[in-house]
Amino acid sequence: MSRRRGDELDAAIRTAVLQILAEHGPAGVTMEAVAAAARTSKPVLYRRWPDAPALLRDTLLGIATAAIPHEDTGSYRGDMLAVLRGWAALFTGPQAALIRSAIGAAAHDSELTEAFRAGVIGWRKAEMAALLxxxxxxxxxxxxxxVEIARELGQSVLWHRLLITGDPIDDALVVQxxxxxxxxxxxxx
Structure with a gap:
């Protein structure tokens, strides 16, 4: 078997992180567990991340930022439909449980909280300001x-439904x- 490198190895590592997170929660994401699940070695992981929390944060931030469109559609309405549909797909898709788990983990991991605020929320704020x-x-x-209200208004309803009420998140809600x-x-x- 040939040695995996680059994108193939990265995908295997991130898939392992997400599987472990789904099955065992944030505490289960250890360098040992990820290395075994990804069929790689701990030194390979340590060359890229200083510890398991950093690996978890990097994986979760990558998911969130990749899932939300930020291209110019030519209209505010089109831009907002794209953005909110991206959030809705993330919140209702196979990774919704992982998002909730990550938010729960953030309550006990100040570095994850800060990484989420700086990485995902900070990025989103800048993107929404540019959209506006x-x-x-x-x-x-x-x-x-x-701007500080307009950039959060629609997304806050989706986050509230995901984390608090459990009410449906669907395209009709996004359009409304x-x-x-x-x-x-x-x-x-």
Whole structure:
């Protein structure tokens, strides 16, 4: 059997992390467990990550940032539909339990909390600010929109449903949020 390298090895390691997280929770993600599940060695892992929490954080941050679209669709409505559909797919797909588990783990791991805030939330805030700036330039978002509220408004409903109420997250909800909440909030007056 040939030695795996690059993307193939990275995918095997990250798949192992997610499987262990799903089966045993964050505490189960150890360098030993990941190395065994990924069929690699601990030194290979330690060359890339200083410890298991760093490996877990890096894997979870990669999932979150890759799942949410951030391309310009040409309209605020199109951009927000894409963004919220990305969140909805992440929150209702096979990785939803992992997201909840990661949020639970963050309560006991200040580094994971900070990594999530800086990596995922910080990235999202910057992307949403850019999305709103594009809307202002196009004229479909008012120039005085409170960016710090507008960038979180739709996503907060999805997070609340995922973590608190368990109410359905579906495309009808996404469209309703965009058309009945977000567009009226940001539209030029």
């Amino acid at each position: 700036a594009r809307g202002i330039e196009r004229g479909d978002v008012r120039a005085d929109v409170p 949020l965009v058309d009945e909440v977000l567009i009226p909030f940001v539209a030029p007056r």
